[in-house]
Amino acid sequence: MAKKAVKLVKLTFSQKLIKEPVIFTMAQKFDVMPNIRRARVTDKIGEMVLELAGEEKKLEKGIAYLIKVGVIVEPIVGDIIE
Amino acid sequence: MSYIKGLRCRECGREYPKEVLFVCEYCFGSLEVIYDYEKIKEKLTREAIASRPKNLWRYRELLPIEGSPTDGLNSGFTPLFRAHNLGKALGVDELYIKDDSVCHPTLSFKDRVVAVALSRAKEFGFKIVGCASTGNLANAVASHAAKAGLKSYIFIPADLEAGKVIGTLIYAPNLIAVEGNYDEVNRLCSEIAGKYKWAFVNVNIRPYYAEGSKTYGFEIAEQLGWKTPDHLVSPCAGGSLITKIHKAFKELHKLELIAKPKTKFYAAQASGCSPIVTAIKEKSEIIKPVKPKTIAKSLAIGNPADGYYAMGTVGDTGGWAESVSDDEIVEGIKLLAATEGIFTETAGGVTVAVTKKLIEQGRMPRDESILIAITGNGLKTQEAVQPHIGRPARIKPTIKSFEEEVRL
Numbered sequence: 001m002a003k004k005a006v007k008l009v010k011l012t013f014s015q016k017l018i019k020e021p022v023i024f025t026m027a028q029k030f031d032v033m034p035n036i037r038r039a040r041v042t043d044k045i046g047e048m049v050l051e052l053a054g055e056e057k058k059l060e061k062g063i064a065y066l067i068k069v070g071v072i073v074e075p076i077v078g079d080i081i082e
Numbered sequence: 083m084s085y086i087k088g089l090r091c092r093e094c095g096r097e098y099p100k101e102v103l104f105v106c107e108y109c110f111g112s113l114e115v116i117y118d119y120e121k122i123k124e125k126l127t128r129e130a131i132a133s134r135p136k137n138l139w140r141y142r143e144l145l146p147i148e149g150s151p152t153d154g155l156n157s158g159f160t161p162l163f164r165a166h167n168l169g170k171a172l173g174v175d176e177l178y179i180k181d182d183s184v185c186h187p188t189l190s191f192k193d194r195v196v197a198v199a200l201s202r203a204k205e206f207g208f209k210i211v212g213c214a215s216t217g218n219l220a221n222a223v224a225s226h227a228a229k230a231g232l233k234s235y236i237f238i239p240a241d242l243e244a245g246k247v248i249g250t251l252i253y254a255p256n257l258i259a260v261e262g263n264y265d266e267v268n269r270l271c272s273e274i275a276g277k278y279k280w281a282f283v284n285v286n287i288r289p290y291y292a293e294g295s296k297t298y299g300f301e302i303a304e305q306l307g308w309k310t311p312d313h314l315v316s317p318c319a320g321g322s323l324i325t326k327i328h329k330a331f332k333e334l335h336k337l338e339l340i341a342k343p344k345t346k347f348y349a350a351q352a353s354g355c356s357p358i359v360t361a362i363k364e365k366s367e368i369i370k371p372v373k374p375k376t377i378a379k380s381l382a383i384g385n386p387a388d389g390y391y392a393m394g395t396v397g398d399t400g401g402w403a404e405s406v407s408d409d410e411i412v413e414g415i416k417l418l419a420a421t422e423g424i425f426t427e428t429a430g431g432v433t434v435a436v437t438k439k440l441i442e443q444g445r446m447p448r449d450e451s452i453l454i455a456i457t458g459n460g461l462k463t464q465e466a467v468q469p470h471i472g473r474p475a476r477i478k479p480t481i482k483s484f485e486e487e488v489r490l
Contacts, residue, residue: 008105010385012370037108037110040368042368045366045368047369049109051110075268075269
C-alpha cells in the first residue's frame with residue numbers, strides 16, 4: 001500500500017495566477033486532498049495556508065506541479081535559518 | 083512560580099495549553115505565549131528589577147519559564163549608550179546605541195533567545211537540542227548547550243564559510259553539514275523536528291524561544307531611565323525581533339513601569355533581501371517571498387515567518403521601512419567603527435545605513451531621540467568588509483623606512 005503523507009504549506013500566488021484554478025487542477029491531477037485553513041488575497045498577490053494530504057509520491061508530484069506553474073511553496077515551520 | 087497562562091494563536095486567537103506546540107491546529111497560525119499580567123504586576127516593580135543581577139533574567143516574570151532560570155545566567159544587560167560621535171556624523175541631537183555585539187557568550191542577541199529556549203526545553207524534559215542556522219544562532223545553541231551539558235545537533239548548509247563552522251565546532255556539537263541550499267536545510271530540519279523528540283529551538287519550541295528577544299526591549303527602557311526612544315531602528319530577518327521589542331514596551335506599560343510608549347519602529351533590511359520593507363512600501367498586506375542575495379546573511383530570510391507582524395508593528399506605531407545596498411551596508415559598518423569604536427556585523431551595518439538614509443529622507447526628525455539596534459559582532463563577518471578597509475602600511479624595522487612610509 002502506498003505511503004500516506006500530510007504536508008502543511010504556505011502558497012504565494014502572483015497576480016496572473018490568482019485567476020487560475022491551480023489548487024483544483026493539482027488536486028485532481030495528482031489525487032491530493034487540499035484543506036484550506038487561511039487565505040489572504042489582494043489585487044496583486046494571494047497567499048494561502050493549507051494542508052495537503054495524499055500518497056507520498058503523488059503529494060511530491062503535486063507540489064512540484066505547483067512550483068512549475070509559478071506558485072511559491074513554503075513549508076510551515078517558521079524561520080529555521082537564523 | 084509560573085506566570086504563563088498558555089499559548090494563543092496570533093491569527094485566530096484560539097488558546098492552547100503551555101505545551102510543545104508551535105502552530106495553531108486550526109489555521110496553522112503561529113502561537114504566542116500569554117501571561118497573567120495581574121499576578122506579575124504584584125511582583126515586578128522597578129525596585130525589584132533594580133535589585134536583581136544584571137542579566138536578561140531580571141525580567142523573569144515576563145519570560146516563559148515555570149521555575150528558576152538555568153541558562154544564560156550571564157547573558158544580556160548589554161551596553162546602551164549615547165552615541166555622540168555618530169549622532170554628530172548623522173546630524174541628529176540624541177542618538178543611542180543598544181549594543182548586543184558584546185552579548186555573552188557568543189556576541190549576538192541570539193544568546194538571549196537561546197538562553198530562554200534552553201531553560202524552557204529542560205523544563206519540558208528535552209535532553210537534545212537543535213537548530214539550523216548559518217551563523218549566530220548556531221554559535222549560540224552550540225555554546226549554551228555545551229554549558230548546559232545538553233547534546234546538540236546543529237544543521238548548516240555544506241558550503242558555509244570556515245569562520246562560522248569553527249565558531250560552532252569549537253563547542254563540540256554534532257554539526258551536520260547538509261548538501262543543499264538553505265531551503266533544503268530548512269525542510270530537512272522540519273522533518274527531523276517532527277520525527278525525533280528533540281527541542282529545535284526555533285521550530286517546536288519557537289513560541290518560548292522568541293520571547294527571549296523581549297529582554298532587548300526591556301533593557302532599552304530600563305537603561306533609558308524607564309523611558310522609550312522616540313524612534314527605533316531594528317534589523318529584520320524573520321521579523322520577530324522588532325515585534326518582540328514592541329511587545330516588551332507594551333508589556334512594561336501594561337505593568338505601569340513606563341508611560342505609554344510613543345516609539346515609532348523602523349524596519350531595516352538589505353536590498354538583496356527586503357520582503358518586509360517592500361511590502362511596507364507597497365502597502366501590501368501580503369509578503370512575497372524572495373530569494374536572498376546579500377552580504378547580510380544573518381538577515382537573509384526570504385520568507386519571513388513574522389513578516390506580517392513586523393509590518394503591523396511598523397504600521398501601528400507610525401514608523402517606516404528602508405533597505406540598503408551591500409555597499410551602503412559596508413559603509414554603515416565602517417561609519418559605526420570610525421565614530422563609536424564598535425565593530426558590528428553586517429546586520430549592524432544595515433541598521434546604521436538605514437538610519438542614515440531615513441534621517442536624510444526626513445523620515446526621522448533630527449531633534450528627537452533615535453535608537454539603533456546593533457545585534458551582532460563584526461568579528462563573525464570579517465569577509466564582508468575585508469576588501470574595503472585597506473591594508474597595513476608595510477615597512478622595514480628602521481626609522482628611515484617608517485618616515486618614508488608615514489609622512490607626518
